[in-house]
Amino acid sequence: MIQVVLPAHLRTLARVDSDVTLEVQGEATQRSVLDALETKYPVLQGAIRDHVTRERRPYIRFFACSEDLSLQSPDAPLPEQVVDGTEPLFIVGAIAGG
């Protein structure tokens, strides 16, 4: 199971009050995790990735294991600790505006 930490506004939108746990079919990548996330919480469609291009929204970042994964290919494998559930994938709203 993969743990995902959402920013507060998206937790509110998805009506969850803690980390999200996802079962991902096949290889765990940014794309497959986000697909699973949006399937479980359809309200998040369009909030993390563009509806049409499926690209990461400009002010969204992906962190895990103290690394910034934002610029990696969405099809690159996620770190092993994320895959085995010992470390979460953080979806973060970029620092901006203050």
Added chain:
Amino acid sequence: MSKVRVLVGTRKGGFLLASDGKREKWDVSGPHFGGWEIYHIKGSPADPNRLYASQCSGWFGQQVQRSDDGGGTWTPVGNKFVYDGIPGTHQWYDGTAHPWEFKRVWHFEPSLTDPDTVYAGVEDAALFRSSDGGLNWQELAGLRGHGSGPRWQPGAGGMCLHTVILDPTDSQRIFIAISAAGAFRTDDGGQTWQPINKGLYSQYIPDPTAEVGHCVHHVAMHPARPGVLFMQKHWDVLRSDNAGESWQEVSGNLPTDFGFVIDVHAHEPETIYVVPIKSDSEHFPPDAKLRVYRSKTGGNEWEPLTKGLPQSNCYVNVLRDAMAVDSLDECGVYFGTTGGQVYVSADAGDSWMPIVRDLPAVLSVEVQTLA
């Protein structure tokens, strides 16, 4: 006894303000969707409990929220706004071609007869419609297909379609306005559109009388006279007596003819309201006095309304969708400011009182008159 419900969108959430017909004591509910920009909330004329709210964020994009119980509870509905076909380009601020990109919903206009049908005016400018209560959205692409789209350009607030007016006597006729393209009208339910900007004069575009390119800030109509339109443009207040075929300036004795809001008295179709704002660079009230101006002659002759409004050291703005009127016997007039005040006049503008003073910057104000 009749009641009113004021729907307020702000930079940091939505608020619902409720009162009885006296409009003296108010209950405040909110923030709804705290921390998000709520550009607009509007109720269905066919079912006052049906509300639509535009919730957006620079980080997380657009959400559409729907309430079926007058704002007690909300449900997120469809947020997929995809331009029809290849979006094409419009002018950027520097005149270069810029691709059309969806940013947010500025305005919802629910159908006059069907609670599940609602129009959305969006940035970058386009008109969408949902006929299933906001679950799915389709662009009325004939507007951008008019052919003038490459000459549209963003105003300071973005290239937004901010005004949608449905003709109560003709279900096929819709008026819209875009900053900065101008006003348009369809007579066939949105399939084809024509610009309705004859008579507008805008010094800030190469041809001041061009077919498109005008920075229209807001348009208002009285439902009993759908052929008469009133416009607050970037500069100039204008009226049209022929459904937008031509416009005449009616700025008259206003202290400045710049401003954003314009609205019409609920029972007197020739009584109109504006809030003059000093421009081009300041965007606050002239002489630091917050004054609503009322004309009972459909323009040209204006009187300042000041009782209850700050008359010194006032530097707020009143944005384009932040004025509304109720339809009680004595017409109520409402407006919100970028300083977070929402004012009400229960006597058609003669006197004012703040309903709330310290909300986040107000983006929009709508009012429902409830039985």
